[in-house]
Amino acid sequence: MASSLLAVVLSFFIPGLGQFYTGQLLKAIALFVMAALFAGLSTILIGIPFYILVWLYSMYDAYVAAAEE
16 A cells, blocks of 8 residues: 555656656656656746646646545
8 A cells, every 4th residue: 555645745846756656657757857847948938837737746646546546
């Protein structure tokens, strides 16, 4: 059984890591790649709101996935 709190904390530090912890490998890779892309785009400011959305979604989804197990 996966810990919901641990999944959220992992995704707080690295988007997608909570999904990896809960066994959602493809979703973890997708969220990590999107976060890296938007972090790179943050140099021109357009990436900041998208990065924040991916980051928040990653934490929410990790919590829900861990709670369902």
